Amino acid sequence: MYRLFHVKHNRKVIIMSNNYTADNIVVLEGLEAVRKRPAMYIGSTSSRGLHHLLTEIVDNAVDEAINGYADAIEITINEDNSVNVYDNGRGMPVDIHPKLKIPAVQVIFTVLHAGGKFDYTNYSYSGGLHGVGASVVNALSRWLEVRVYRDGKEYCQRYESVTDKKGNITSGKPVTGIEVVGNTRKKGTMVTFLPDDRVFDSVKFDYELIAKRIRDIAYLNSGLMIKLCDKRGDEKKEEEFCYKGGLSDYVKYINTDKNVLFKEPIYISGEKNNIKVEAAFQYNDTNTDLVYSYANNINTAEGGTHETGFRSGLTRTINDFAYRFTYLKDKKEALTGSDVREGLTAVVSIKMRDIQFEGQTKEKLNNTEARTAVEAVILDHFTKYMEDPQNDEIAKKITEKCIKTAQIRKAISNAATKLREGAKQKGIENSVLVGKLANCSGNNKAINELFIVEGNSAGGTAKLARQREFQAILPLRGKPLNAEKTNFEQVMKNEEYKTIIYSIGTGVGDKFDISKLNYDKIIILSDADQDGAHIRAILVTFFYRYFPDIIREGHLYIGLSPLYKITKGDKMYYAYTDEELKMATDEFGKNYTIQRYKGLGEMNPDQLRETTLDPEKRRMIMVQIGDAAEAEEKIEILMGDKAESRHDYITKYANFNKRDAYEDMI
Numbered sequence: 333m334y335r336l337f338h339v340k341h342n343r344k345v346i347i348m349s350n351n352y353t354a355d356n357i358v359v360l361e362g363l364e365a366v367r368k369r370p371a372m373y374i375g376s377t378s379s380r381g382l383h384h385l386l387t388e389i390v391d392n393a394v395d396e397a398i399n400g401y402a403d404a405i406e407i408t409i410n411e412d413n414s415v416n417v418y419d420n421g422r423g424m425p426v427d428i429h430p431k432l433k434i435p436a437v438q439v440i441f442t443v444l445h446a447g448g449k450f451d452y453t454n455y456s457y458s459g460g461l462h463g464v465g466a467s468v469v470n471a472l473s474r475w476l477e478v479r480v481y482r483d484g485k486e487y488c489q490r491y492e493s494v495t496d497k498k499g500n501i502t503s504g505k506p507v508t509g510i511e512v513v514g515n516t517r518k519k520g521t522m523v524t525f526l527p528d529d530r531v532f533d534s535v536k537f538d539y540e541l542i543a544k545r546i547r548d549i550a551y552l553n554s555g556l557m558i559k560l561c562d563k564r565g566d567e568k569k570e571e572e573f574c575y576k577g578g579l580s581d582y583v584k585y586i587n588t589d590k591n592v593l594f595k596e597p598i599y600i601s602g603e604k605n606n607i608k609v610e611a612a613f614q615y616n617d618t619n620t621d622l623v624y625s626y627a628n629n630i631n632t633a634e635g636g637t638h639e640t641g642f643r644s645g646l647t648r649t650i651n652d653f654a655y656r657f658t659y660l661k662d663k664k665e666a667l668t669g670s671d672v673r674e675g676l677t678a679v680v681s682i683k684m685r686d687i688q689f690e691g692q693t694k695e696k697l698n699n700t701e702a703r704t705a706v707e708a709v710i711l712d713h714f715t716k717y718m719e720d721p722q723n724d725e726i727a728k729k730i731t732e733k734c735i736k737t738a739q740i741r742k743a744i745s746n747a748a749t750k751l752r753e754g755a756k757q758k759g760i761e762n763s764v765l766v767g768k769l770a771n772c773s774g775n776n777k778a779i780n781e782l783f784i785v786e787g788n789s790a791g792g793t794a795k796l797a798r799q800r801e802f803q804a805i806l807p808l809r810g811k812p813l814n815a816e817k818t819n820f821e822q823v824m825k826n827e828e829y830k831t832i833i834y835s836i837g838t839g840v841g842d843k844f845d846i847s848k849l850n851y852d853k854i855i856i857l858s859d860a861d862q863d864g865a866h867i868r869a870i871l872v873t874f875f876y877r878y879f880p881d882i883i884r885e886g887h888l889y890i891g892l893s894p895l896y897k898i899t900k901g902d903k904m905y906y907a908y909t910d911e912e913l914k915m916a917t918d919e920f921g922k923n924y925t926i927q928r929y930k931g932l933g934e935m936n937p938d939q940l941r942e943t944t945l946d947p948e949k950r951r952m953i954m955v956q957i958g959d960a961a962e963a964e965e966k967i968e969i970l971m972g973d974k975a976e977s978r979h980d981y982i983t984k985y986a987n988f989n990k991r992d993a994y995e996d997m998i
C-alpha cells in the first residue's frame with residue numbers, strides 16, 4: 333500500500349515502500365525551481381550553460397550506447413536554432429509509471445529527479461548522473477519534443493514553456509499526451525528542443541564547441557558513430573565521428589605531426605572491482621606531459637583519483653622494469669613521476685557506478701576505489717607489455733628515455749645550485765643584474781611588472797617611460813639563445829637567461845618555487861616585425877620549457893605595440909593591426925598622415941608609455957597553455973620560419989583586451 337502526500341508548492345513525496353527508509357523516498361519536484369535559478373542546475377546561462385543542455389541530452393544517448401544498446405547517434409542543429417539528438421537504442425520506456433500514473437517518458441521530462449535515474453534503472457554506467465537530467469533541458473526550452481521508436485511504433489510527446497495571462501511561465505508543460513504517430517521499424521529515441529531565449533543570453537549553438545565534445549566522446553567509445561550536422565545559414569556542415577581505434581586514435585590525434593618514440597600507442601584495457609579501466613599512451617619528444625582523463629565520458633579536467641592511479645601505475649612499472657633489467661642499480665636512482673611523464677601523452681578513461689566529483693568546477697574524481705583499480709590494471713597490463721619479448725625495443729626506448737630525463741633533471745638542479753652558489757660568492761646581484769635590470773622601487777609582488785624589452789634603445793626608452801614604482805625593465809641584447817632543454821648547459825651559462833632567472837626569483841628545475849615570483853606580470857616587448865616575433869617565440873619557449881607554471885598561472889604576457897600612428901589635425905589614433913588602420917583611415921576620410929612604426933625604438937617615452945606600458949591603455953595577450961598539443965603547434969608558428977602565419981597569428985589576437993578573449997592562446 334503506497335500513500336501519496338501532497339505537500340505545498342507541487343512537491344510530491346512518494347513513500348516507495350512500507351518500511352520508510354529515507355533512501356526509498358524519491359523526492360519529485362516540479363520544474364519551476366529550475367527556471368527560478370537556472371545557474372544552480374547548469375552553471376550559468378551563458379554559452380556554456382546553453383551547450384550544457386545539449387551535452388545533457390547527448391550524454392543520455394551515449395549512456396544508451398555505453399550500456400550496449402545503441403551504436404549510432406545523430407545531432408542536428410536546425411535552421412530555427414533548435415537541435416535534435418537521436419540514438420538507435422531501445423527507446424525510452426512509454427509504459428505508465430506504476431506510482432505516478434503517467435508515461436515513464438513524461439516522468440523523465442517533467443519531474444526533476446533528486447538523484448538521476450530512479451527505481452527501475454538498468455543503467456550500470458551513466459555519465460548522465462553527472463548532469464542534471466533531461467527534465468532541466470525541458471524546463472529551460474521554449475519547447476521540447478520527444479519521439480520514441482520502439483515495439484514497432486513511433487510515439488511522440490510535446491512540452492512547452494508557456495506564459496499564462498498573468499505572465500507566469502509554466503515550464504516544460506506537456507501539451508500532448510504520449511501519442512502513437514505511426515508504425516516504424518526504427519528503434520531509439522529522438523529529442524528535439526529549442527532553448528529558451530528568455531533564459532539564455534544567446535541561443536546560438538557553437539558548431540566547433542559541439543564538434544570538439546563529440547570528437548572526444550567518439551574517441552572514448554570506440555566504434556560509436558556520431559553524426560553532427562549544421563543546417564543553419566550558408567555554412568551547412570556535416571561531419572561523422574567514429575574511431576575504431578578509440579583511445580589509441582585519440583592519442584595519435586593529440587600527437588599529430590609530433591616526433592613519437594614509437595608508432596603505435598600502448599593500449600591497456602582491464603576491469604577491477606567493477607571499474608572498467610582503459611588507457612592509451614605514447615611518448616613524444618616534448619618536455620611536457622599531457623594526460624586527459626575521463627570518468628563515464630565526463631572530462632575530469634581537474635584530474636582526480638583515476639589519474640593518480642594511472643601515474644603511480646606507470647611510475648612503478650617503469651621503475652620495477654628498470655631495476656629488474658639492471659638499467660638502474662641502487663635505490664636512490666629511482667625515477668620520479670615527472671621523469672617518466674616527460675613527453676607523455678595519455679588518455680585514461682574509466683567507467684564505474686556512482687561516480688563522485690569534487691573541485692570547484694566539479695571536474696575532479698574523488699572515488700578512492702578508482703585509484704587502486706586503475707593503478708592495479710596499469711601495473712599488471714603495462715608490466716606484461718614491457719616484458720613481452722616482441723616489445724623489447726620499445727621497452728628499452730621508454731626506459732632509456734626516462735633515465736636520460738632523470739639525468740637532465742639532476743644536471744639542471746646541479747647547474748641551478750652552482751648558479752646560486754656562484755651568485756652568493758661573486759655577488760652577482762651587484763654586477764650582471766643591476767647593470768641590466770632597472771628594477772622597480774616598490775616591492776609589492778602582487779602588482780609589480782617586469783618588461784623584457786628587445787634591444788637596448790627600446791630598453792632605454794622604456795626605462796624613461798615606465799612607472800618606476802611597479803614597472804621594472806630588463807633590456808635584452810638581440811636574439812636570445814634557442815631554449816630547447818637539450819642544451820640546458822648553454823642556457824644556464826647564457827647571460828641573458830641568467831639575468832632573467834635571477835630577476836624573476838623563482839629558481840629553476842626542482843628548486844623552482846612559484847611563490848618566490850617577484851612579479852605579477854612578465855611582459856615580453858619586442859618589435860612587431862619578423863625578428864621581434866622570433867624573439868617572442870624564443871622567450872615563450874624558454875618559459876614554456878623551464879617555467880611552465882609561470883604560464884599556467886597566467887603571469888606571462890606578450891605586450892603589443894602599435895604598427896601605425898594616424899594623425900589628422902589635432903586628432904590622432906594608434907592602430908595595432910592593419911584592420912584598425914583601415915577603420916581609422918575610413919573614419920578620418922582624407923588629409924590624414926600615417927606613420928609606420930618599424931620598432932619600439934622609434935617611439936618617444938610618452939608614446940611608448942601611452943601605447944604599450946600604461947596598464948590603462950596598453951594591449952597585451954596572456955600566454956596560456958590551453959591544449960598543450962595546440963600550444964606546441966602554436967610555438968611552432970611562433971618559432972617556425974613561416975613568418976606570415978606567425979604575423980597573422982599574432983595580429984589576429986592583437987586587439988583582445990578582455991580576459992576571456994585569450995581562449996586557446998598558447
Ligand code: 28F
Nearest residue numbers: 392393396417418422423424449450453521523
Ligand atoms: C536523444 C537522447 O535519452 N536515450 C535514452 C533510454 C532507454 C531507456 C531509458 C533512456 C527510466 C528512468 C531508467 C529503455 N528500455 N537519447 C536518450 N534511451 N532511458 S534515455 O530508461 C530510463 C529508465 O531511468 C530504457 C529499458 N530500459 C531503459
